[in-house]
Amino acid sequence: MLSEFELIARYFADPAQSTGAVGSGVVLGPGDDCAVLAPSPGSQLAVSVDTSLVEVHFPAAAPAVAIGHRALAVALSDLAAMGARARWCVMAISLPEADDAWLAGFAEGFHALCRVCGVTLVGGDVTRGPLSITVTVHGEFPAGQALTRGGGKAGDVLVVTGALGGGRGGLEAWYAGARELDDPLLAAYLLPQPRLAAGEALRQLAHSAIDISDGLLVDLEHLCSAAGLGAELDVAGLPLSAGLVARLGEAGAHEAALCGGDDYELLVSLPAARLETARQRLAALDVPLTAIGRLRRAPGIAGVDAGLLRNGWRHFPEGAT
Amino acid sequence: MLSEFELIARYFADPAQSTGAVGSGVVLGPGDDCAVLAPSPGSQLAVSVDTSLVEVHFPAAAPAVAIGHRALAVALSDLAAMGARARWCVMAISLPEADDAWLAGFAEGFHALCRVCGVTLVGGDVTRGPLSITVTVHGEFPAGQALTRGGGKAGDVLVVTGALGGGRGGLEAWYAGARELDDPLLAAYLLPQPRLAAGEALRQLAHSAIDISDGLLVDLEHLCSAAGLGAELDVAGLPLSAGLVARLGEAGAHEAALCGGDDYELLVSLPAARLETARQRLAALDVPLTAIGRLRRAPGIAGVDAGLLRNGWRHFPEGAT
Known part of the structure; x- marks a missing residue:
């Protein structure tokens, strides 16, 4: 096995990115005890770890290129949800062995x-152990402008970006033997696109x-x-991922969209008067935006089968390996 | 097992710390998609992950309180080495099971x-898996004042804080059956003190x-x-951890100090003319500072047995469990 130092030197520096580049905000990249970053004046910092x-x-058998993409994408998705501009990340990886082809992918x-x-990517840590990747991401926004979970108002329209159910549908496709990343469902699951520009x-x-x-x-x-x-949700109007109904049937597709997880789309509440502007801005980014319901004073979630309300996120199906 | 959400809510918020406290720089703590932080104007950010x-x-059998302390301490030690003031951290933990007493410790x-x-602590992630803790730490210093690895000059005095060899000595003590955290060697190994104030x-x-x-x-x-x-090193003058010679003998103690790792002391180079000032500043912090050699133009490390120069850091002894 390569030493920790050799691994870090070989794979943690991206030859296509110059960490000293003007505008990168990176004063000192990987290789010292810490990275040194220059936050933008007047900005606040958003930080999340996954x-x-x-x-x-x-x-385990997913393509290495997808594992690398996905580990970062799920972390960046949290920055998107705060409306932050993504800036820097650090990555800790635990690896059972140092396979050159796998690491390159x-x-x-x-x-x-x-x-x-x-x-x-400004820093990292490499450990020998079961395959696990922990990514801490850092984004910025003008001070005081964080988009939080708690600001919703009764009457707000609920909208989602993109389409739902692809995470679950792609997982099912994987277990059914799909392996090609140009399968839209498999791509939705293994190569999610964090909605940073939309956020x-x-x-x-x-x-x-x-x-x-x-x-x-x-x-x-x-x-x-x-x-x-x-x-209150309009379940019939949920935007479903391409190929989802064909794979899971109508009821299965709706369950995947409601309960499946791993979609990494944004769920946003906004005043109805701003819906058209929001749609136009996202259309310019080529990101669909669909109204799926409203926030209201009455507690609970209306419009959804009660059984599904108790059926939250699950990791892999029981017993799957 | 508690759900991810319950675990996070119960153990990731420190009741003794108010994240909204003035001066904490925490605009938004755990519970949203990201933490929101307010960097100090005029500062740069130091970031490291371990x-x-x-x-x-x-x-595995180490006291839970020590595992929690140590996982953070080793990450903070990197901030100390940059001369940064520690500010914020995020923690990702993978756990085989949710044992209340263990988590509380x-x-x-x-x-x-x-x-x-x-x-x-401003955010975290909890996963079910082999026990593993990844901590990302964030510190600050006035812009341009990072203390890096690369600034040494020929003629600089090399100094170390505290004492050396305790990391290795404590590991040996653990395998010999020591379990009391007031054993100085075991404490050095399991409860290292990051040298933030000294840095x-x-x-x-x-x-x-x-x-x-x-x-x-x-x-x-x-x-x-x-x-x-x-x-060039003055090996005879290395500050050895208390109890190290008694446990490992003279030669073993020096080998532990030179090659053992896990000491989390600072190794610093500075002009000889500043040595006395440095010693006084650290004495005020109750941190010993010992001169152990000099930087010089000639390559290599003089004063050390050639065999030891090839004997770097090792994780647990081969076959130990």
Whole structure:
């Protein structure tokens, strides 16, 4: 096995990113005891951490490029939900062995998403152990402008970006033997796209936001409880991922969209008067925006089968490996 | 098992710390998609991440309070080495099961060190899996004042804080059956004290610094190679941890001090003319400072047995469990 130092030197520096580049905010990149960053004057910092563990969050046999992409994407999704601009990340990886081809694929997936999202990897740690990746992401927004979970108002329209159910549908596709990343459902599951540009575009229009990592219903409950409100959903109008009905049937597709998790779309509440502006801004980013209900004073979530309300996020199906 | 959400709510908020407290810099603590932080105007940010994995970095049977303390301490030690003031951290923990007593002990150790060091835990992630803790720490210093590894000059005096060899000595003590945390060697290994105040005090006096996590020789090699210099060491004058010679003998104690790792003291280079000032500042903090050699133009490390130079950091002894 390569030493920790060799691994870090070889894979943690992205040759296509210059950490000293003007505008990167990176004063000192990987290689010292800490990275040194220059926050933008007048900004506040958004910080979030996410662990992706093999056989809990992704299959061991998933392509390395997807594992690298996904570990970063799920963390960046939290920045998107705050309306933050992504800036920097650090990554800790635990590896059972140092396989060159696997590491090259992992690094390719991770760094490619860094470049797309304008994020610089500024530090890391490598340990020998079961495959696990923990990414801490850092974003910025003008001071006082964080888009939180708790700002929703009764009467707000609830909207979601993109389409739902692809996370669950892709997981089912994987277990059914799908392996090609150009399968839209598998791509939705293994290569989620953090909605950073959409989050920034919605920041000044929206009252509240959360990313849909645990399933629409669970995350809507978080949004509601943070605001002390309830909601009514138009389940028939949920935007479903391409291919979802074909794979899971009508009822299964709706259950996946409501309870499946791993979609990494944004669930946002905003005043009805701003809906058209929001839609236009997201259309310019090529991101669909669909109204799916409203916040209301009455507690609970109306419009949803009561059984589904108790059926929240699950990791892998029981017994699957 | 408690749900992820319950665990987070119960153990990740420190009742003794108010995240909204004036001066904490915490605009929004745990519970939203991200924490929101207000960096100090005119400061730069130091960021580092460290993973502590069971049976690699600590024994599974170590007291939970020590595991919590140690996981944070090793990360904070990197801030100390940059001369940064510790501000915030996020923690991702993977747990095989949710044992209330264990979690309470872990949280007690983690939060107690937070309070001592002025750090606020602002976010986390909980996963079910092999025991592993990844802590990302954030510190600050006035812009441009980072204390790096690479600033050493030929002729600089090399100094270390505290005493060396305790990390290795404590590991040996653990395997010999020691279990009491008031054993000085075991405490050095399981409850290292990050040298944050010393790092800040030395920031404007020193040319370069690193923390001794991988062993004095390995870390000295990092300091030398970053500066393009060599060094000469006075091995006979190394400050040895209390009880080290009694446990390991004279030769074993020196080998532990040179190669053992896990000491989390600072190795610093500074001009000889500032040595006395540095010693006084650290004496006021009750931290010993010992001159152990010099940086020099000639490459390599003189004064050390050649066999030891090849004997770097090792995790647990081969086959130990």
